[in-house]
């Protein structure tokens with residue numbers, strides 16, 4: 620081979636190898652600082668989650684509170700977590716809410732919430748740290764981008780930024796809205812149904828889709844059933860059965876009790892899958908009145924996770940979902956994020972990367988609530 624050909628061949632090989640590596644890094648190679656989280660298989664069981672949350676709440680009782688917001692049909696506690704400075708007081712700081720697992724077979728949502736909680740409480744007392752030991756401090760925040768061009772993505776986020784968010788906001792997390800469904804690895808909860816309208820004395824089937832059980836515009840199904848029936852079940856044997864009446868389930872009641880008794884400004888409800896960021900409405904093609912704000916916050920989330928932003932009804936029309944209710948009833952800027960490319964990825968690294976990237980999303984959302992709060996105040 621002549622020298623010139625050699626050089627060209629080497630260059631071609633370099634492009635072949637380096638090109639795909641360089642492009643594949645976007646959002647896929649996130650590295651969690653070794654001091655925080657040791658991944659151990661993709662998913663916690665409900666029992667493991669409970670143990671983990673109790674341990675974190677005990678060890679970080681100055682900034683983390685763990686409490687029950689309800690009990691499921693099978694007797695499991697629905698846990699809520701609050702993280703803030705002076706955590707046992709309501710200080711009038713901007714409030715945000717993160718939720719996972721309305722659907723029991725969509726497990727990554729719980730992991731995103733759990734690892735976010737762990738990251739927050741374990742970072743709070745850390746001094747600013749050069750996580751990657753390169754002599755530069757906090758040079759690469761969790762935003763899916765290699766800000767310092769060192770080939771690693773998001774390897775050295777700012778500890779003081781996390782601390783300031785915890786000090787300035789009140790962060791609520793319900794990692795597992797539907798623990799019975801999660802334990803059974805099924806979409807719905809496990810409660811017995813007594814016919815489609817609850818009038819049958821005998822048990823006719825089991826399970827309600829929690830994310831069809833919220834009360835906003837619930838009765839519209841009788842106006843235009845053809846629009847909704849593909850994705851909102853009126854029959855009790857449907858896998859998307861919405862229950863006999865609004866807020867019939869312990870799970871939707873639990874979320875309602877938390878939301879009704881606080882002043883949440885932004886909320887994220889995690890589902891799988893589709894790599895989508897969805898804002899209300901799900902019940903109509905009309906845009907929400909806050910479309911400009913929904914899209915500007917949504918685009919910033921999309922800059923971090925590279926997901927596609929659209930109105931919820933674009934996925935399919937739904938009645939009774941959590942985000943329509945939070946926005947319609949309380950004016951909360953409520954998003955559904957459809958994580959990943961499958962319901963339950965089995966690869967721990969895939970789940971780990973989803974979690975890390977959405978820790979970045981969640982931090983942004985807290986920051987956003989803080990900014991909005993200052994604008995309002």
Ligand SMILES: [Ca+2]
Nearest residue numbers: 749751755775
């Ligand atoms: Ca560094």
Ligand SMILES: [Ca+2]
Nearest residue numbers: 748757775776
């Ligand atoms: Ca750092």
Ligand SMILES: [Ca+2]
Nearest residue numbers: 759765767771
């Ligand atoms: Ca970097």
Ligand SMILES: [Ca+2]
Nearest residue numbers: 759760764773
């Ligand atoms: Ca970064």
Ligand SMILES: [Zn+2]
Nearest residue numbers: 722725890891
């Ligand atoms: Zn879902």
